[in-house]
Amino acid sequence: MKQRIYIADDEANIRFIISSFLKNEGYEVMDFENGDSLFDMFMKQPCDMVILDLMMQGTDGLSICMKLRERTNVPIIIVSARDSELDRITGITMGSDDYMVKPFSPVELVARVKALFRRVQMDQKSHQQEIYTYEDILINTAQRNVKIKDVPLVLTPTEFSLLTYLFQHSERAVSRAELLKNVWNFDFEADTRATDDIMKRLRKKLTLSDVLIESVWGFGFKLSKKETNENPK
Amino acid sequence: MKQRIYIADDEANIRFIISSFLKNEGYEVMDFENGDSLFDMFMKQPCDMVILDLMMQGTDGLSICMKLRERTNVPIIIVSARDSELDRITGITMGSDDYMVKPFSPVELVARVKALFRRVQMDQKSHQQEIYTYEDILINTAQRNVKIKDVPLVLTPTEFSLLTYLFQHSERAVSRAELLKNVWNFDFEADTRATDDIMKRLRKKLTLSDVLIESVWGFGFKLSKKETNENPK
DNA sequence: TTAAACTGGGGCAAAGTTGTGGCAGTTCTT
DNA sequence: AAGAACTGCCACAACTTTGCCCCAGTTTAA
Structure with a gap:
């Protein structure tokens, strides 16, 4: 505006x-x-x-x-x-x-x-509402809630931060190191699969949505939408 | 101050x-x-x-x-x-x-x-008013009194400030740190559960009202209204 | 083709969070 | 001066979160 x-x-x-x-x-x-x-x-x-x-x-x-x-x-x-x-x-x-x-x-x-x-x-x-949408999911950071097709979705703090981060960078793939740095505030190189764990839980909660968290092999993750008719192999 | x-x-x-x-x-x-x-x-x-x-x-x-x-x-x-x-x-x-x-x-x-x-x-x-309402509760900051359905409610000073702050930001979730900063004037990170204590007392006094102070797990609190008929599964 | 690396599901236990009742120091009122 | 009110803290129990382990299935690269 x-x-x-x-x-x-x-x-x-x-x-x-x-x-x-x-x-x-x-x-x-x-x-x-x-x-x-x-x-x-x-x-x-x-x-x-x-x-x-x-x-x-x-x-x-x-x-x-x-x-x-x-x-x-x-x-x-x-x-x-x-x-x-x-x-x-x-x-x-x-x-x-x-x-x-x-x-x-x-x-x-x-x-x-x-x-x-x-x-x-x-x-x-501090009073500003930030709203992110992607497909049928809406994140309201001020109210701290997430909705799939207007149905509220309950997320834990880490899940919430992680999903918000993905939405803020929905146009590109994000690496695990980047997530650890910005969501977990790990400054150093850590050998952990914590990101994968939260992703696992997020994916479970997102099964009702059209949004998909794609893995980028050997790198990290990226938002995308569910293809109902995947190009058949 | x-x-x-x-x-x-x-x-x-x-x-x-x-x-x-x-x-x-x-x-x-x-x-x-x-x-x-x-x-x-x-x-x-x-x-x-x-x-x-x-x-x-x-x-x-x-x-x-x-x-x-x-x-x-x-x-x-x-x-x-x-x-x-x-x-x-x-x-x-x-x-x-x-x-x-x-x-x-x-x-x-x-x-x-x-x-x-x-x-x-x-x-x-800029958005400060003298009177705030949410559901059946009315706060008059000038007279410093609170009413539930026109019935006066007696609050202690801290309870009053805290409830007023929640009403001033009723559209969003507020964190404990924010409350400590703005209601208690604690500038720094403090490990205290004072907010929870006052919330406990406020909730007790609000049992007669339709207003609910919801906990936002791992974050803080948020105003909402009592759902009499929770959407049945 | 095969071995190594990577991914994701289930389960688990440690750590963290929250509500409750009780308590004590301080301040205010009578 | 005594009592009441206020407020922060503690301990406890119930509950939630989260990192990790194991393991099976998949992908990559030689």
């Missing part, structure tokens, strides 16, 4: 430069020539980040920033030609997350935008 | 100035003369924010920043005498949340520290 950024600045060329750089990074950008129109749009359709110039026609950026803060937690970056310590401190104190002084490097702006998104991401990460 | 900030800078007077200003704002501050000792301390006892100088004896600030990022989401601010665009972009890209150039105004640093805490706060508490 693309992240959406709203920009308000009264200089068209600045809007253009910022937009280009951000779009180039894969963000969805919409720009406004004053703060009021940005605010109206935000009320209709919120976005994931706001970049505000301070000096604009109509309501000034600082007031817009405070108005936004009253009702949302959207990350806000202020960009401004005003470069006194007081201006910076006021902007940051009044609710913006960062304050950049014009003229600024578009690359640095992009870096700060990314850092701010990263911060939000990190803070919310 | 006071927020704890760690500072690493090799100039004693800078450490002193920053510490004074931050302590003045009510933060608990600890300072280190190099990044390695800060890192060691963090591993033993995490803090809520880190302020790093780039150029120090021993490991440089950027490496410390990256090492910290590998294992935590702690907010990081870099302060540095280096003032090229590349330096700033590198610092921000490598995991820090902000980058301030020396000499800087201590007041602005304080403002940015506050803004960063505010951001974390907003991200984590």
Whole structure:
């Protein structure tokens, strides 16, 4: 899902430069020539980040920033030609997350935008649901449950981690060493067939599903789907 | 609960100035003369924010920043005498949340520290409400009371916090470590079954309700509702 | 073709997890 | 000051998980 950024600045060329750089990074950008129109749009359709110039026609950026803060937690970056310590401190104190002084490097702006998104991401990460599907199996890591065709499947902790790891890398085969390292946290070379054991148990529990855990001879395992009509020998 | 900030800078007077200003704002501050000792301390006892100088004896600030990022989401601010665009972009890209150039105004640093805490706060508490319901239970955090089918339920402080936390995350399973961190404020890995104890008492008090605290074997707990008619085999 | 290596099923025992009742130190209330 | 409430810990029993062993069947390579 693309992240959406709203920009308000009264200089068209600045809007253009910022937009280009951000779009180039894969963000969805919409720009406004004053703060009021940005605010109206935000009320209709919120976005994931706001970049505000301070000096604009109509309501000034600082007031817009405070108005936004009253009702949302959207990350806000202020960009401004005003470069006194007081201006910076006021902007940051009044609710913006960062304050950049014009003229600024578009690359640095992009870096700060990314850092701010990263911060939000990190803070919310624990509450994020991660969902993986493959054929008729659905894994919800937040709820910590697995379903085959909507029927709950009970897994032990190791089975759960292992299956999740396979789903996270469903497009390729994974080696036993890789599994031991990432699921068991064995850093060293261990001569164990623990992976095979859990696979054995997983396979048993997956008999009702169309998902198959294939062995890759001499290497490891790989997800695949059950072929009802296997090409006959 | 006071927020704890760690500072690493090799100039004693800078450490002193920053510490004074931050302590003045009510933060608990600890300072280190190099990044390695800060890192060691963090591993033993995490803090809520880190302020790093780039150029120090021993490991440089950027490496410390990256090492910290590998294992935590702690907010990081870099302060540095280096003032090229590349330096700033590198610092921000490598995991820090902000980058301030020396000499800087201590007041602005304080403002940015506050803004960063505010951001974390907003991200984590954005979904905080006053009232939570799940099945036949209603929690009013403002009045600090709980009702089962309109019948008041008396809970001890810890029981109340724990149940509230479960309700705030009713859509997912929560681990014991997470509960210890967020309800007990144990920052480190502790071998305790305190969570189980409170759960035991909570469950006893919830017998009259349709709400069930399910154990997620080998992981933690999860809210669910009592199934009166379990799907018969 | 044959021997060696690999895989997967059943069973087993050690280790780990969880719920329960009891208990004691601390804090709060009366 | 005495009692009540709260909370973490312990011990115990029931139960679950999991790595390993053995063994038969399969695949690979010489």
